[in-house]
Amino acid sequence: MSISSVFENVTSMRNAAVPQVVVQGTDVGYDVRTEAPFGDRAVLIERVSAISGLAMVAVALAGIYVGRAYNIEGIMATGAVLLTGGIAYLWISARGMRHQAQFDLEKRELSYVVRNRLNSCRVLRSVSFDDIRAAYIERASATDKPAKLFVRIGDGDDLIEVARGSQAELDELHRRLSHDLPKGI
DSSP, X not given: OOHHHHHHHHHHHHTOSSOEEEEEXXXXXXXXXXXXXXXXXXXXXXXXXXXXXXXXXXXXXXXXXXXXXXXXXXXXXXXXXXXXXXXXXXXXHHHOOEXXXXXXXXXXXXXXXXXXXXXXEEEEEEEEGGGEEEEEEEOOSSTTSOEEEEEEETTTTEEEXXXXXXXXXXXXXXXXXXXXXXXXX
């Protein structure tokens, strides 16, 4: 694989018109996520961060060890800075970058989560179905832009973006949400 074919692949992914909405059934409900080229890049970013973090921590620990053994304060200070940077990269790699909405029909709640490359998720927010007042689709501003499906929490401007994708996919998901959520939103 040549560099030019990699570049063409990346630029064609960046110029992809509209991301795809994926609804995946679970034991207790379903998960909704947007499949976009960024999802693949997010995994790459997390892996590179993990490798860079481990390398920086290893070099930092070696520098601190050598600095202490020979009483060289400059190397110890550099090691401390590298150690901080390495830990930050490791934190980024474990944190996750792909957002997903999980609808639990048994607990009657929506969980907005972030998944990482290891497929573990971190809950950013959980909301009871009773607190959801509306679900609506924001139309795309142009043909090459995605439409967005939101749920409104409470009476204010508190929104959770459920998915981005084509108008037809979001219409189908909106019908499903209208059936599953209270008040027939």
